[in-house]
Amino acid sequence: MSIFGPFQSNSxxxxxxxxxxxxxxxxxxASELSDFSGVFQIxxxxxxxxxxxxxxxxxxxxxxxxxxxxxxxxxxxxxLSPAMMASAQILSRTAGEMxxxxxxxxxxxxxxxxxxxxxxxxxxxxxxxxxxxxxxNDTRDVAATRPGIFMPQAIYWDRVRNxxxxxxxxxxxxxxxxxxxxxxxxxxxxxxxxDENVEKSYLGPSFNPRMxxxxxxxxxxxxxxxxxxRVRLAxxxxxxxxxxxTSLFPPGSIDIDYWVLSAQYNDGPWSLTMEYMEEPIDYxxxxxxxxxxxxxxxxxxxxxxxxxxxxxEMFARFEESHYDKNDTNGKxxxxxxxxxxxxxxxxxxxxxxxxxxxxxxxxxxxxxxxEGSIFLSNLENPLxxxxxxxxxxxxxxxxxxx
Amino acid sequence: xxxxxxxxxxxxLLCFCGTAQSIDLVINPDVSQETISRNALRSIFSMRxxxxxxxxxxxxFVMGDxxxxxxxxxxxxxxxxxxxxxxxxxxxxxxxxGQAPTKVESEEEMRNQVAETPxxxxxxxEGNINEHIRTISVE
Numbered sequence: 276m277s278i279f280g281p282f283q284s285n286s287x288x289x290x291x292x293x294x295x296x297x298x299x300x301x302x303x304x305a306s307e308l309s310d311f312s313g314v315f316q317i318x319x320x321x322x323x324x325x326x327x328x329x330x331x332x333x334x335x336x337x338x339x340x341x342x343x344x345x346x347x348x349x350x351x352x353x354x355l356s357p358a359m360m361a362s363a364q365i366l367s368r369t370a371g372e373m374x375x376x377x378x379x380x381x382x383x384x385x386x387x388x389x390x391x392x393x394x395x396x397x398x399x400x401x402x403x404x405x406x407x408x409x410x411x412n413d414t415r416d417v418a419a420t421r422p423g424i425f426m427p428q429a430i431y432w433d434r435v436r437n438x439x440x441x442x443x444x445x446x447x448x449x450x451x452x453x454x455x456x457x458x459x460x461x462x463x464x465x466x467x468x469x470d471e472n473v474e475k476s477y478l479g480p481s482f483n484p485r486m487x488x489x490x491x492x493x494x495x496x497x498x499x500x501x502x503x504x505r506v507r508l509a510x511x512x513x514x515x516x517x518x519x520x521t522s523l524f525p526p527g528s529i530d531i532d533y534w535v536l537s538a539q540y541n542d543g544p545w546s547l548t549m550e551y552m553e554e555p556i557d558y559x560x561x562x563x564x565x566x567x568x569x570x571x572x573x574x575x576x577x578x579x580x581x582x583x584x585x586x587x588e589m590f591a592r593f594e595e596s597h598y599d600k601n602d603t604n605g606k607x608x609x610x611x612x613x614x615x616x617x618x619x620x621x622x623x624x625x626x627x628x629x630x631x632x633x634x635x636x637x638x639x640x641x642x643x644x645x646e647g648s649i650f651l652s653n654l655e656n657p658l659x660x661x662x663x664x665x666x667x668x669x670x671x672x673x674x675x676x677x
Numbered sequence: 678x679x680x681x682x683x684x685x686x687x688x689x690l691l692c693f694c695g696t697a698q699s700i701d702l703v704i705n706p707d708v709s710q711e712t713i714s715r716n717a718l719r720s721i722f723s724m725r726x727x728x729x730x731x732x733x734x735x736x737x738f739v740m741g742d743x744x745x746x747x748x749x750x751x752x753x754x755x756x757x758x759x760x761x762x763x764x765x766x767x768x769x770x771x772x773x774x775g776q777a778p779t780k781v782e783s784e785e786e787m788r789n790q791v792a793e794t795p796x797x798x799x800x801x802x803e804g805n806i807n808e809h810i811r812t813i814s815v816e
Contacts (some may be wrong), residue, residue: 316768316777352776357728357735362773384774393717393730405772413772420767450725452716503756505717506767541761582758585743634742634763676767 281657313356319349320676322418327670330663331648332655334425334433335371337668341369344672346416348381358398360386368416372654373433373472381416382441392454401445407461407496408439408511409535411549415440418674422578422590423627424549424641425670428650429574429594430535430552435477437470439513439533455502464494467515474519475653477529477556478565481544482521489516489528509537519561527560544582551575553600567611573635574598588629596621596649617664621647636675643668699803700750701812703788708733709794712816719755721798723765724775729796737778738790738799746784750800754815 324344328337335341350364363383369376382405404411405628409430413421420427426433444465451458469486478484494513500506517529535551554572558565576594583589598619599608605619612619648662656662702718704710709731713721720726721735728734740747740760751759769775781787784801791797792809806812 314776316770318777348771350773352770352773354727354776357732360773360776364771364773375789384773386774388727390728393714394720394726413774414768417767417771420764420771452720455716457716472795504761505756541757544758580761585748585759588760631752631760 314354315351316353317351318677320417320419320577320674321345322346322658322672322674324424325671326668328666328668330666331651332371333651333668335655336356337371341371343369345369345376346418346674350381352663357518358388358390359612362386362445370433371652373436373652388448390627391451395450397449399445399447403441403443404463405441406439406463406492406494406513406514407446407498407553408494409496409532410507410509410537410539410548412439412511417676418476418639418672419637422580423592423625424639424672426549427576427578427592427594428621428623429576429596430550432476432650434650434652434654435473437468438473438531439492440468441465442467444491457500457503459496459498459500461498462493464491464493467492469517472652472654473517477517477531478519478521480653480657482523484588485520486517486529489518491515494533505541507537507539507541511535511537521561524561524564527558527562527565530557530559531555540543545584546578546580548578548580549575570599570608571601573597586631588631590625590627590629592623592625592627594621594623594625596647598649605649615660615662616665617647618662619649621645623668635677636654637673639672639674641668641670643670679800693794697712698746698749700746700753701801701803701806702754702815703791703796703799703801703806703810704813705736705791705795706809706811708813710813712814715754715756716732718815719757722778723762724769724778733796736794736797738781738787738794738797740781740787742802746800746802754800762793806813 322345325342326334326337326344327340335343348364348366349361352360352362354360364381366379366381367376368374380403382403384400384402384404384633386400388396390396407413415426415431442463442465446461446463448461467488469488474484474486489607492513492515496509496511498509510617513533515531519529532555534553535550539548552574556570558568574596576592578590578592580588580590597603602608603620605616608619609616623643623645625641625643627639645666645668651662708729721737742763748759751757751762751775766777770777781790784805787799791799
């Protein structure tokens with residue numbers, strides 16, 4: 276029998292994995308486990324990208340052509356019973372100056388679901404789990420689930436990826452099917468692993484910002500699916516407060532609220548996706564010096580994909596981001612904060628082609644025409660004044676998953 | 678002219694019926710269910726529903742994405758393309774929320790696995806069942 280993972284077993288040799296998890300409720304276990312031998316699976320992925328830009332740096336020194344874009348992940352899951360599953364994933368991600376490829380624990384969680392009836396269930400997750408935000412956040416580093424080589428930056432910023440990536444805490448969820456309507460609600464709360472990318476995006480790198488989370492990140496997603504996913508609609512949110520120190524101002528805090536509205540329509544070979552993000556940011560303290568930076572960032576994208584044959588797909592995407600949703604050309608923000616207008620917005624047109632010669636292998640190529648530079652990382656482009664306004668982006672990606 | 682259109686439409690329909698194979702949804706005989714709703718079937722094959730109403734674990738078997746049988750099964754019984762189903766699996770596998778179905782290489786292997794695995798569900802082209810498995814109809 277061939278299997279999806281390189282290793283799948285019904286045996287009890289998964290004790291080692293179980294040892295990683297603290298299993299709550301032993302009484303719960305006994306009855307669930309009585310007639311189930313457990314299923315252990317291992318899966319993973321290997322992705323390598325190539326990025327070439329005419330100006331600016333994105334995922335490495337891309338003006339010279341960059342291979343500084345790869346993702347390697349491996350996960351193990353053990354289903355103890357139909358209701359219980361333990362799983363963990365290790366991830367190494369290299370993305371230019373933003374992520375250096377060091378190993379991260381992507382998630383490590385224990386999931387319990389109580390089946391209310393044939394199609395309705397309620398459950399909880401404890402541990403480090405991925406935040407369900409928009410349609411793609413929880414698997415944003417897995418090429419096989421992304422809508423393109425890069426996540427649409429208007430919603431899923433790489434420069435502040437960790438802010439909404441995962442939480443150390445828990446989730447409560449419920450899902451139900453009523454005739455042709457499927458609803459799911461996931462609520463999460465937990466500590467967010469803040470990194471330098473986040474610090475140097477919300478405060479200028481020259482201030483040497485250091486941030487710590489005040490309290491926990493809370494949020495959730497309500498997802499509605501009609502007719503087995505023909506229509507998918509979602510509303511997602513994450514809120515967090517970052518206590519910040521800088522070398523220049525008195526300490527302060529930054530309140531961030533992150534809202535995403537998602538809609539997708541799938542019909543045979545066609546797929547249309549739209550997501551809109553709004554992110555109010557409130558700077559408090561800092562001796563009042565940062566009040567001027569209070570804003571509501573917004574962005575959206577529209578993507579249409581067409582499956583040409585079983586193995587081939589093409590897509591077109593337009594996306595747009597604004598530092599201030601009431602200042603789409605960046606002029607007002609530029610007058611207030613001093614950097615060139617084009618550092619306060621971006622507009623991208625992308626055309627892409629996907630080839631999946633086997634179930635495991637995917638190849639993508641994309642071309643983007645870009646105006647503006649808001650989504651470029653300050654770590655990769657340290658001097659905002661020399662970010663170029665008009666540039667093109669060409670990329671290739673190969674990914675193997677099992 | 679209208680008749681020509683109708684003839685063309687009927688011709689297309691016949692073509693479609695001719696190429697698409699009839700598929701039997703098959704289960705291990707220990708599963709007590711007689712029929713299954715289309716929604717429950719979608720939940721099972723998207724690996725969200727993990728147990729039968731009587732509490733027994735569900736074990737899902739599928740053929741490769743590129744086989745005609747899997748493609749026809751996905752489109753006819755689930756109403757999705759194989760690549761959409763695979764993305765649904767991947768979203769679960771790589772977020773820790775679910776596991777992958779077990780892949781078999783042939784209809785013979787499908788028949789044997791479904792017969793031998795308690796709680797198993799799979800599919801075969803029509804007329805390929807034997808006495809060790811049974812079919813279940815979609816409501």
